[in-house]
Amino acid sequence: MNALEVRHLGYHYPDGTTALRDVTFAVAxxxxxxxxxxxxxxxxxxxxHLNGLLPEHPAAVPTIHVFGTAVAEPQLAAIRARVGLLFQxxxxxIFCPTVWEDVAFGPLQLGLHGAxxxxxxxxxxxxxxxxxxxxxxxxxxxxxxxxRVCLAGLLACExxxxxxxxxxxxxxxxxxRELKGLLEALPVAQVIATHDLELVVELCPRxxxxxxxxxxxxxxxxxxxxxxxxMLAHGLERPHILRHRHPH
Amino acid sequence: MHRALLEPYQHxxxxxxxxxxGLKAGGALAFVLVIALLPRASWTAYGAGAGVLLxxxxxSRIRPRALALRLLLVEPFALGVALLSLLQQDGLxxxxxxxxxxxxxxxxxxxxxxxxxxxxxxxxxxRIRVPSLLVTTLALMHRYLFVLADETACMVRARRSxxxxxxxxxxxxxxxxxxxxxxxxxxxxxxxxYAAMCARGWKT
Numbered sequence: 542m543n544a545l546e547v548r549h550l551g552y553h554y555p556d557g558t559t560a561l562r563d564v565t566f567a568v569a570x571x572x573x574x575x576x577x578x579x580x581x582x583x584x585x586x587x588x589x590h591l592n593g594l595l596p597e598h599p600a601a602v603p604t605i606h607v608f609g610t611a612v613a614e615p616q617l618a619a620i621r622a623r624v625g626l627l628f629q630x631x632x633x634x635i636f637c638p639t640v641w642e643d644v645a646f647g648p649l650q651l652g653l654h655g656a657x658x659x660x661x662x663x664x665x666x667x668x669x670x671x672x673x674x675x676x677x678x679x680x681x682x683x684x685x686x687x688x689r690v691c692l693a694g695l696l697a698c699e700x701x702x703x704x705x706x707x708x709x710x711x712x713x714x715x716x717x718r719e720l721k722g723l724l725e726a727l728p729v730a731q732v733i734a735t736h737d738l739e740l741v742v743e744l745c746p747r748x749x750x751x752x753x754x755x756x757x758x759x760x761x762x763x764x765x766x767x768x769x770x771x772m773l774a775h776g777l778e779r780p781h782i783l784r785h786r787h788p789h
Numbered sequence: 790m791h792r793a794l795l796e797p798y799q800h801x802x803x804x805x806x807x808x809x810x811g812l813k814a815g816g817a818l819a820f821v822l823v824i825a826l827l828p829r830a831s832w833t834a835y836g837a838g839a840g841v842l843l844x845x846x847x848x849s850r851i852r853p854r855a856l857a858l859r860l861l862l863v864e865p866f867a868l869g870v871a872l873l874s875l876l877q878q879d880g881l882x883x884x885x886x887x888x889x890x891x892x893x894x895x896x897x898x899x900x901x902x903x904x905x906x907x908x909x910x911x912x913x914x915x916r917i918r919v920p921s922l923l924v925t926t927l928a929l930m931h932r933y934l935f936v937l938a939d940e941t942a943c944m945v946r947a948r949r950s951x952x953x954x955x956x957x958x959x960x961x962x963x964x965x966x967x968x969x970x971x972x973x974x975x976x977x978x979x980x981x982x983y984a985a986m987c988a989r990g991w992k993t
Contacts, residue, residue: 589984592988594984594987594988618990621987621988621989621990622990624988625988626985626988628981628984628985628988630981632936632978633978633981633982633984633985634985635932636928636929636932636933636982636985636986637928637932638907638908638911638928638931638932639908642908646986646989646991647989647990650989650990650991651990676906676908678908679932680932680935680936680939694989695989698989698990
């Protein structure tokens with residue numbers, strides 16, 4: 542069974558502008574897929590659809606299935622437990638007074654309490670290398686640490702599909718390297734929307750190119766990203782890392 | 790400056806800091822009630838109250854300057870209320886008593902907030918079953934005050950870096966646009982935060 546199936550997804554903003562048109566792709570269980578495209582291509586909008594935050598009014602026929610379940614009421618609560626969404630700005634995502642409480646937010650909504658909740662939170666914090674950060678205040682954390690708290694919040698829900706929106710934007714090289722290591726070690730399906738094409742080459746065997754709301758190409762990363770014409774036509778460029786790779 | 794204003798809690802390893810939040814908040818509430826209910830001319834009792842607070846402040850090992858600064862910041866409110874009493878008969882005495890009482894109560898609150906983490910106070914409110922909507926609002930407000938303050942500082946700095954004239958009218962105009970921008974950004978952020986909350990199962 543696929544972790545994610547999107548079939549003929551379309552979306553218009555309330556003002557009528559087309560944001561997504563006829564988007565179709567699938568992600569296998571445990572697979573990491575890169576989602577790339579210029580600014581305004583619809584990457585973030587697409588990710589918001591994956592756990593039912595969009596569209597505002599549900600479509601008559603569900604266009605997205607997560608582990609075989611349609612993303613629609615009344616399964617929305619179950620879907621949101623399975624799909625972890627990492628927002629672009631960590632300050633949007635961390636809304637609780639302390640790190641511990643923020644990581645516990647998701648599991649609490651899932652009905653966990655007491656020792657079970659504490660174990661889940663501790664484990665998630667350990668997983669992202671933030672053991673002992675329980676009482677820290679979000680506004681005292683570095684950007685990289687905030688990003689890891691966000692990720693811990695998703696891991697604590699035991700999400701099986703992660704939808705990550707620009708996970709490495711404004712991270713310093715060390716933060717980026719650590720996050721990359723973390724994502725690499727996670728055995729769950731991941732959709733990574735990013736402009737960090739080197740990250741895509743390093744992490745994702747497969748890539749989807751989105752432009753003006755539509756999928757313009759999808760296939761093996763090395764092949765698509767090496768296609769200079771395709772890259773330039775959609776506001777991207779062939780990543781440096783590929784230039785040093787020998788074709789054979 | 791805004792840090793000192795928004796973040797009263799100063800970490801020290803004092804006995805006062807280690808006391809449970811419930812005990813401190815309960816004690817503070819009792820102190821405020823007693824001071825408020827004292828007859829107007831109980832100057833000895835006021836003195837004793839002030840003595841207790843100063844002793845606690847000493848034990849907390851927070852720099853006196855920091856405490857005084859915070860008290861000064863909230864004092865105008867107490868002064869404003871007390872000033873109204875000058876209009877009454879025997880106004881001067883009422884003014885002195887009101888100002889003393891409110892200053893003592895405010896000092897007590899400054900001490901409480903300087904020695905207790907805000908998150909601990911929130912947890913306490915939660916435990917004593919203060920309506921959850923109110924606690925959530927307080928928690929979100931506390932969390933985003935810092936983000937908002939940082940955002941304001943960035944915008945003001947950006948404005949200033951491109952402001953070449955000194956005239957007051959244009960300064961006002963640019964402040965107005967910063968405020969308007971901040972309002973728009975905050976409302977957009979509120980939408981994103983709500984989406985992030987829903988994404989992790991809020992109200993579904």
